[in-house]
Amino acid sequence: MDNLASIRDAFGRALVKLGEKNEKVVVLDADVSTSTRTAFFHEKFPDRFFNFGVAEGNMMDAAAGLALVGKIPFVSTFSSLASLRALEQIRTSIAYPKLNVKIVGGYGGLSDFKDGPTHHSICDLAIIRSIPNMTLIVPADAIETEKAIYMVAQYEGPVYLRLSRAEVPMLFDKNYKMEIGKGNLLKEGKDITLIATGIMVARVLEAAKLLENKEKIDARVIEIHTLKPIDVDIIIRAADDTGAIVTAEEHSIIGGLAGAVAEVIVENNPVPMERVGIKDTFAESGEYNDLLEKYGMGIEHIIVTAKKVMKRKR
Amino acid sequence: MSFHSEKLIAELTEMARNLRIQVVKMIYKAESGHPGGSLSAADIVTALYFHHLNIDPAQPHWPERDRFILSKGHAAPLLYAALAERGYFPKEELGTLRSIGSILQGHPDILKTPGVEMTTGILGHGLSVGVGMAIGAKLDHKNYRIYVLLGDGELDTGFNWEAALSAHKYHLDNLTAIVDLNGVQLDGPTNEIMPLEPVVDKWRSFNWHTIEIDGHNIKQILDTLDETKHLHGKPSIIIAHTIKGKGVSFMENKSIWHGRVPNKEEFEIALKELQKENDNG
Numbered sequence: 001m002d003n004l005a006s007i008r009d010a011f012g013r014a015l016v017k018l019g020e021k022n023e024k025v026v027v028l029d030a031d032v033s034t035s036t037r038t039a040f041f042h043e044k045f046p047d048r049f050f051n052f053g054v055a056e057g058n059m060m061d062a063a064a065g066l067a068l069v070g071k072i073p074f075v076s077t078f079s080s081l082a083s084l085r086a087l088e089q090i091r092t093s094i095a096y097p098k099l100n101v102k103i104v105g106g107y108g109g110l111s112d113f114k115d116g117p118t119h120h121s122i123c124d125l126a127i128i129r130s131i132p133n134m135t136l137i138v139p140a141d142a143i144e145t146e147k148a149i150y151m152v153a154q155y156e157g158p159v160y161l162r163l164s165r166a167e168v169p170m171l172f173d174k175n176y177k178m179e180i181g182k183g184n185l186l187k188e189g190k191d192i193t194l195i196a197t198g199i200m201v202a203r204v205l206e207a208a209k210l211l212e213n214k215e216k217i218d219a220r221v222i223e224i225h226t227l228k229p230i231d232v233d234i235i236i237r238a239a240d241d242t243g244a245i246v247t248a249e250e251h252s253i254i255g256g257l258a259g260a261v262a263e264v265i266v267e268n269n270p271v272p273m274e275r276v277g278i279k280d281t282f283a284e285s286g287e288y289n290d291l292l293e294k295y296g297m298g299i300e301h302i303i304v305t306a307k308k309v310m311k312r313k314r
Numbered sequence: 315m316s317f318h319s320e321k322l323i324a325e326l327t328e329m330a331r332n333l334r335i336q337v338v339k340m341i342y343k344a345e346s347g348h349p350g351g352s353l354s355a356a357d358i359v360t361a362l363y364f365h366h367l368n369i370d371p372a373q374p375h376w377p378e379r380d381r382f383i384l385s386k387g388h389a390a391p392l393l394y395a396a397l398a399e400r401g402y403f404p405k406e407e408l409g410t411l412r413s414i415g416s417i418l419q420g421h422p423d424i425l426k427t428p429g430v431e432m433t434t435g436i437l438g439h440g441l442s443v444g445v446g447m448a449i450g451a452k453l454d455h456k457n458y459r460i461y462v463l464l465g466d467g468e469l470d471t472g473f474n475w476e477a478a479l480s481a482h483k484y485h486l487d488n489l490t491a492i493v494d495l496n497g498v499q500l501d502g503p504t505n506e507i508m509p510l511e512p513v514v515d516k517w518r519s520f521n522w523h524t525i526e527i528d529g530h531n532i533k534q535i536l537d538t539l540d541e542t543k544h545l546h547g548k549p550s551i552i553i554a555h556t557i558k559g560k561g562v563s564f565m566e567n568k569s570i571w572h573g574r575v576p577n578k579e580e581f582e583i584a585l586k587e588l589q590k591e592n593d594n595g
Contacts, residue, residue: 026453029534050449050484058442058476068381068432071453073446088436093443097424097433 385440
């Protein structure tokens, strides 16, 4: 895959641009700003950047306080810490009172690959998705990350943005229009639908090409960037039109995209569905691509899973 | 030092007694709630809501207002009684505490109750939220102040100490915390459950202006609140020594009354005692 761009760099640059346009924007980080790239904002706007040290809980509540006095806080740390250590703050002080806080969980999935399972974030989507009032967004490339930052700044209410540390293929161009809660139909197809989020979108597009060329399977491809509120219509249409679904995410197969899609189809049109993702296990340290292959998120896994679900089609 | 007249002190003493009576009535009617920590904080909340805070109940969202966060959210009945007395909502609502459809949740809810500045209830959030508000006020060069009322049992959680570090870092002299140090938490005396002493030394070592007072002496509360307005460069904390269940003899200093509801007989004795307190002046 070529034409790679860094999601975290795109995030860091977009925050600076947003900060130039909107004085209400403030940024908080918990001693990982050079990693998450909020350091760019710090450099440009030192008065509007607050480093809370290794104290994610306090930082999250302080963000709530800043929102209460009219600021638009972007709170940044690793997704494993935001969604776990600061979870109670997110639920009680941000989601329940519906405060206008933008939580940015960086280093999602296995993208902090060599640091190992303590730093991997494979439960965050399931956790955050279950909290009322939350909007949950996972961009798939650098452009979408930039668009997402501007988009959530315009939205009034709590948002959790889950980003990757990785460099990923460019999928979208500058004219791309992003809308909260709207899935993207990236490729038409009639035999099966592949639904992906985050870095798995590029992989699913690759898999769809191979399925067409080698297996004569015409796969539809849908990107779901907003896991909550999810685009119910696009999923029901996929179930109705293609009769089989594969989900793909860099996350546990429990409770994330797979859970969200399954919830929609069981209540509307329960077609056969299979899940590509981490199979309810902790991973390990290693090279990123090696980990994605070993833990079930390689392109070949998508192809095998697609063929499996095709056999279950009625 | 500011001057507070005898008349003002007498009026506030009477209001605190009134709030205590309402607290006991609300909890008795709701058959649920936390009397001990509401009664201990009554004088502090009275001093804030009926004299010290720069607020306007007719404009609950006035941008220049002082903010008060009840971090020990289980003292909600006390806050609700004070807000109703100040006219944020009709007093009749007090009788709906904890019932379905009420604007008065078991713990404060910013979306449901006019005058509530922040949703609280799970301990260990208020001070951090106050830190965020105080940073925001400074960014905007505003003069309003932030007040946070903490419980002493609440100080068990490390989040308060994270907040303490950050309030010092950002020189939040527009933030005043008050600890309702009643010495009793849900399971028993704080010195048994999780010893906190020397609590004053702890806050001093975190670089806060730390002032110790009698949390039932309204004049001292008012004087100290005024004092913290004029301290620069650092956040302030008032360690207010109080009695859990203050004003109802059988509730005083008893952990069982952290979250117990009086029966009919106890309710009547409690009311009689609170009213008698007034008769004795």
